[in-house]
Amino acid sequence: MQSLIYLLRHGEVDSSRPRRFLGQANIPLNKSGINQAKQVGLALTDISFNQVFSSPLNRAMLTAELVSGRPQSEIQPIAAFQEINLGAWEGLTATEIQKKFPGSYEARGDNMGTFRPQDGESFADVAARALPALQEIVCNNTGHILIVAHAGVNRAVLASVQHTPLDQLLTIPQNYCCLNLLVSTNKVLSVLEINQIFYS
Numbered sequence: 001m002q003s004l005i006y007l008l009r010h011g012e013v014d015s016s017r018p019r020r021f022l023g024q025a026n027i028p029l030n031k032s033g034i035n036q037a038k039q040v041g042l043a044l045t046d047i048s049f050n051q052v053f054s055s056p057l058n059r060a061m062l063t064a065e066l067v068s069g070r071p072q073s074e075i076q077p078i079a080a081f082q083e084i085n086l087g088a089w090e091g092l093t094a095t096e097i098q099k100k101f102p103g104s105y106e107a108r109g110d111n112m113g114t115f116r117p118q119d120g121e122s123f124a125d126v127a128a129r130a131l132p133a134l135q136e137i138v139c140n141n142t143g144h145i146l147i148v149a150h151a152g153v154n155r156a157v158l159a160s161v162q163h164t165p166l167d168q169l170l171t172i173p174q175n176y177c178c179l180n181l182l183v184s185t186n187k188v189l190s191v192l193e194i195n196q197i198f199y200s
Helices: 031-043 058-068 095-098 104-110 121-139 153-160 165-172
Strands: 002-009 049-052 143-149 180-184 188-196
Touching: 002 058, 002 121, 002 153, 031 058, 049 058, 058 095, 058 143, 095 104, 121 143, 121 153, 121 165, 121 188, 143 153, 153 165, 153 180
Parallel strands: 002 143, 049 143
Antiparallel strands: 002 180, 180 188
16 A cells, blocks of 8 residues: 655745744744745645645644645644744744853754753654654555645654654755655655745
8 A cells, every 4th residue: 555645844934033943833824935835736736635634833734725725624733743842942043042041052953853952842852753643644544645744843754764863854955835755655654755846
């Protein structure tokens, strides 16, 4: 039995200057993100998704709705696909983190896979919740499966499936509303495409 998993990142959201760390804050898509999702939906219009799953955060659910053409009532929210929990770092800039938590920003850079911000998660924690949820989906569903999640979640999944060390996961590109295509053959996952873009 074979399934194709269309693993998307949500569309664009408004970001501040300087950049602030965004994890599970429930912010919406901006106009560009809505347009991106609509263009991806047009590109995939010939695909009939057997099931649609999403992170429950607003930016992912709306992306799933626009891409699949289904109302959100028909999209299954999966808590395990929420973005990484950044704990006390949520909403802070890198400079603010360095001042408030001396040495921790640098420690995360040295141990990207396992470092946890105060009250937050590591990417290893993200992989530990997202991968079993993905495996459960492919064990119970066949055909074309759409999953909309986040850059951190997608990178943790893709790194794990490709046996890439989680310390290197930021080398995996994840543009807004990009498509990653995975195949499940006899419940074994492999990666076919990463960071495919359908919008201009």
